[in-house]
Amino acid sequence: MSLFLSSYENRLDAKGRISVPASFRAALNNEKFAGVVLYRSFTNKCIDGLSMSRMESLAAATDKMGVFDNALDDLSAMLFADARPIQFDVTGRIIIPADLLAHAGITNTALFVGRGNSFQIWNPDAFRAAQNKSLENLRASRPNLII
Amino acid sequence: MSLFLSSYENRLDAKGRISVPASFRAALNNEKFAGVVLYRSFTNKCIDGLSMSRMESLAAATDKMGVFDNALDDLSAMLFADARPIQFDVTGRIIIPADLLAHAGITNTALFVGRGNSFQIWNPDAFRAAQNKSLENLRASRPNLII
DNA sequence: TGAAAAACCATAAAATCCCATAATTTGATT
DNA sequence: AATCAAATTATGGGATTTTATGGTTTTTCA
Numbered sequence: 001m002s003l004f005l006s007s008y009e010n011r012l013d014a015k016g017r018i019s020v021p022a023s024f025r026a027a028l029n030n031e032k033f034a035g036v037v038l039y040r041s042f043t044n045k046c047i048d049g050l051s052m053s054r055m056e057s058l059a060a061a062t063d064k065m066g067v068f069d070n071a072l073d074d075l076s077a078m079l080f081a082d083a084r085p086i087q088f089d090v091t092g093r094i095i096i097p098a099d100l101l102a103h104a105g106i107t108n109t110a111l112f113v114g115r116g117n118s119f120q121i122w123n124p125d126a127f128r129a130a131q132n133k134s135l136e137n138l139r140a141s142r143p144n145l146i147i
Numbered sequence: 148m149s150l151f152l153s154s155y156e157n158r159l160d161a162k163g164r165i166s167v168p169a170s171f172r173a174a175l176n177n178e179k180f181a182g183v184v185l186y187r188s189f190t191n192k193c194i195d196g197l198s199m200s201r202m203e204s205l206a207a208a209t210d211k212m213g214v215f216d217n218a219l220d221d222l223s224a225m226l227f228a229d230a231r232p233i234q235f236d237v238t239g240r241i242i243i244p245a246d247l248l249a250h251a252g253i254t255n256t257a258l259f260v261g262r263g264n265s266f267q268i269w270n271p272d273a274f275r276a277a278q279n280k281s282l283e284n285l286r287a288s289r290p291n292l293i294i
Numbered sequence: 295t296g297a298a299a300a301a302c303c304a305t306a307a308a309a310t311c312c313c314a315t316a317a318t319t320t321g322a323t324t
Numbered sequence: 325a326a327t328c329a330a331a332t333t334a335t336g337g338g339a340t341t342t343t344a345t346g347g348t349t350t351t352t353c354a
Contacts, residue, residue, distance in 0.1 A: 011334080019333075022332075022333060080260075085170065091335085158345070160347090161347090162299090236301080239344085
């Protein structure tokens with residue numbers, strides 16, 4: 001499985017469609033499911049994205065764990081309930097559900113950010129702000145870190 | 148077999164019909180039986196649903212285990228006695244039996260909740276309450292779990 | 295005969311398909 | 325290195341299909 005790398009800023013059209021970056025689609029091109037799975041990020045004001053096959057392996061993992069751990073059973077239940085499978089159209093676009101857009105504060109343009117095995121979708125400004133902040137945090141906590 | 152993912156809130160009409168979400172129907176589209184199997188959830192105030200083929204594999208599994216496991220035998224007996232096979236109409240709707248609706252406290256609208264290999268049908272408010280509670284439980288038992 | 299179930303028809307909103315075009319990247323050739 | 329042609333990608337919009345939902349009629353069967 002190839003990785004999600006780099007960042008791409010794309011536009012939402014009048015119908016709410018947005019192109020998934022070609023290189024991200026390439027990272028998904030031998031998947032059975034021609035699309036992505038989206039989530040509200042638990043930690044950030046952004047959307048998390050991954051492949052269906054990765055979703056399935058997460059499902060399998062928590063499925064096994066659930067036998068020994070009720071809390072994790074709850075967790076996996078939540079995982080399924082919140083996952084949004086979304087198919088590409090012919091030209092590689094998706095429609096991001098309105099509640100996810102709202103959560104991420106996305107209106108006109110969105111930033112696709114590679115994260116290796118997954119990716120995120122951000123309001124471009126919010127992403128830059130968040131990145132600056134985490135840079136500050138890093139500097140504060142590790143003054144001699146080479147940055 | 149594809150997974151039941153995401154959540155969909157649909158309405159019951161005057162005759163008690165309700166559309167099964169298209170994506171759930173898609174997860175069932177090469178089943179012999181054009182419908183679902185419903186039963187009262189043992190653990191929650193909701194309805195559990197699965198495909199007929201999964202019902203059959205449960206039968207096969209408990210058949211093997213039942214000989215050695217009385218508790219499991221009881222459970223599966225209850226499951227089969229309680230299970231209700233319900234066919235889709237032409238447009239993909241079902242009629243949920245009144246006693247199941249009562250058990251789940253469903254009146255006007257119902258929430259179909261994906262659970263991977265199965266799904267649940269909830270009163271929307273009751274589901275949100277239950278989800279919040281299990282989130283609290285998770286936080287309490289695993290404070291550093293990222294949620 | 296009467297009530298419930300099934301079949302049938304209708305419709306608005308949403309999603310998808312199809313085609314077109316602008317922008318960008320790639321590659322080839324000088 | 326510069327330039328042009330070809331392919332790919334992002335974006336836009338109209339036409340078509342699907343989906344959820346509602347209502348009416350027919351069938352079933354107790």
